[in-house]
Amino acid sequence: MFQLGKTIVSEDIIESDFVCNLKACKGACCIAGEAGAPLDAQETKILAEVYPFVKPYLRPEGIKAIEAQGTHITNDFGELETPLIGNADCAYVVFDQNNTALCGIEAAYNKGDIQWKKPISCHLYPIRVKDYSAFSAVNYHNWKICDDACSLGQELQVPIYKFVKEALVRKFGEDWYTELEKIVKKKAE
DSSP: EEEEEEEEEEHHHHHOOOOOOHHHHGGGGGSSSOOOOOOOOOHHHHHHHHHHHHHHGGHHHHHHHHHHHHHEEEESOOOOOOOETTTTETEEEEOTTOOOOOEEEHHHHHHHHHOOSHHHHHHHEEEEEEEEEOOEEEEEEEGGGGGHHHHHHHTTTOOOHHHHHHHHHHHHHHHHHHHHHHHHHHOOO
């Protein structure tokens, strides 16, 4: 672990390799697990605003789940997250012709219907950020369903922090990312 501004960063994000391998995993992170994607309070407002533009991209069962539960939910621990379809798929998940899980929010973004790509927790994955009062913890979430992504990352020699550069800049800013690169370079010397 090392400190970077108001973040405590796990060494894993610079030492471990990762490149999503959708052909292998079929987007399992969006349909496996017991919870929706983590959200912050601002994102819940954005989801409510963009939902009418995202809705045409969603599956009927996703629309039904969102209209029954809301564009976001609060879990038993008081944390905000996306709603699920039957305790499995994220309600915003859509499938392509190869049965790969994709994000309906991102589909609307890619078509230019909205200006918000998707929740930052999804964009950052496999990094998870936990905010505390004095700092944010930046950690690697090592999940078995992503073994193929780890293998592809090793093959291509792409460390996690490079794979999620756009998301890290979105979350923490360009200056933070530049400082991260300096730390990585210094550790390599």
